[in-house]
Amino acid sequence: MNFCKTLPNCKVIKLPRNLGWAGGNNRGAILAKNSQYLCFLNDDAYFTQRNCLSKLIEHLRNDDRLGAVQPIIINSDGTLNLGGVMGLSGLPRIRSSPSQPLSYLSGAALLVKTSVFFQVGMFDETLFLYRDDADFCWRLRLFGYEIAVMPDCLVFHQGSATFGKESYTPWYFILRNNLWVLAKNSPLRQLPARTLLALLESLISYIGYWGIVKHDAKGVLISVRGLIDGLRYFGGMLKGKRPRGNANEDPRIDLELLFPNRLRKILMEVIKPKYRN
Numbered sequence: 001m002n003f004c005k006t007l008p009n010c011k012v013i014k015l016p017r018n019l020g021w022a023g024g025n026n027r028g029a030i031l032a033k034n035s036q037y038l039c040f041l042n043d044d045a046y047f048t049q050r051n052c053l054s055k056l057i058e059h060l061r062n063d064d065r066l067g068a069v070q071p072i073i074i075n076s077d078g079t080l081n082l083g084g085v086m087g088l089s090g091l092p093r094i095r096s097s098p099s100q101p102l103s104y105l106s107g108a109a110l111l112v113k114t115s116v117f118f119q120v121g122m123f124d125e126t127l128f129l130y131r132d133d134a135d136f137c138w139r140l141r142l143f144g145y146e147i148a149v150m151p152d153c154l155v156f157h158q159g160s161a162t163f164g165k166e167s168y169t170p171w172y173f174i175l176r177n178n179l180w181v182l183a184k185n186s187p188l189r190q191l192p193a194r195t196l197l198a199l200l201e202s203l204i205s206y207i208g209y210w211g212i213v214k215h216d217a218k219g220v221l222i223s224v225r226g227l228i229d230g231l232r233y234f235g236g237m238l239k240g241k242r243p244r245g246n247a248n249e250d251p252r253i254d255l256e257l258l259f260p261n262r263l264r265k266i267l268m269e270v271i272k273p274k275y276r277n
Contacts, residue, residue: 020128021107029122035114042108044158048074052153056111059150067120067145068112068137070105071153081106081157083149086134088190089197090182091205092174098149105147107133109155116145124184126237130170131177138185168219171210172226175202179230183237195234202227 004010013027029038037057047053052071059069073081085093086103095102107123110133120139123132137147182194202223210219 019125022123022127022129022132023125025107026122026125029114029117033114033118038112038114038117040107040110040112041155042157045073045108045155047071048154048156052155053111055153056150059148060111060113063146065146066113066148067116067140067143068105068110069148069150070110071155072149072151073106073109073155073157076156076158081108083147084134087197088194089201090134090178090186090194091198091201092131092134092178095149098151102147102149104134104137105149106157107136108157108159116140116143119143120145127177127180128173129177130173131181135177135181135184138181142185168222171206171219172222172229175206175223175226176230178202179227179234180237183234184240191238199227 004012011031013024013031015024015027019027025040032038037060039053039056041047056069056071060066070083075081079094080096082095082098082100083102083106084104085095085100087093120136120143122136124135127135140147178198179195182191182198186194207220207223210216210223
């Protein structure tokens with residue numbers, strides 16, 4: 001927080017509770033809603049070159065078809081993140097070559113046109129952590145926007161800085177949220193096959209990894225819990241899955257930034273949301 005003292009336009013937001021990656025980024029976006037562009041950068045990522053952000057902005061400015069772009073992300077092990085590949089099962093795979101189809105961009109370093117961000121409905125806070133970038137990019141494409149990875153900008157990403165390399169938390173949210181993202185965005189005719197493939201691949205690749213390769217019962221249990229919770233609320237996600245063409249942020253979100261807890265609860269009951277993610 002101290003570095004903001006030397007930056008006149010820097011602002012730190014202290015939220016009343018943990019709102020996850022999606023909720024925290026949404027609050028920051030609301031405070032910057034009058035800007036032209038929004039840059040989302042994880043706390044363990046940084047630009048490695050001068051003028052990198054300016055180059056990303058220039059790409060968005062010069063192409064009306066683009067809704068969002070990401071730089072090339074260098075992981076701590078030296079591998080490259082060129083966005084994500086998402087097959088029929090929906091489960092994430094890092095795109096390691098430009099020849100592979102691009103399904104979504106990484107939320108670790110993401111630049112979005114502000115008007116587009118609010119048009120498609122911000123990040124889905126129901127997801128809380130993980131797969132929120134895939135869901136957002138899927139909605140971008142449903143709205144007719146394109147996404148791209150720009151090779152003239154590099155970002156270093158340490159990865160797992162919040163939870164640590166050995167944490168089980170990501171596995172739960174990835175498996176749970178993958179089912180929810182499919183329910184929200186997949187065409188109905190594809191949904192049965194996609195869901196079945198997602199369950200089979202999760203059982204083999206994720207639960208099999210923890211049980212057979214790692215011999216870790218806790219990893220198996222947490223992965224199973226993620227799948228169970230994904231299925232438990234699958235129907236609810238399915239009912240409200242389509243993005244809304246004229247979506248506006250929920251005005252109650254602003255109240256969380258402006259008012260103390262007790263007053264905020266009263267006001268939130270009075271104001272009806274225009275949009276609910």
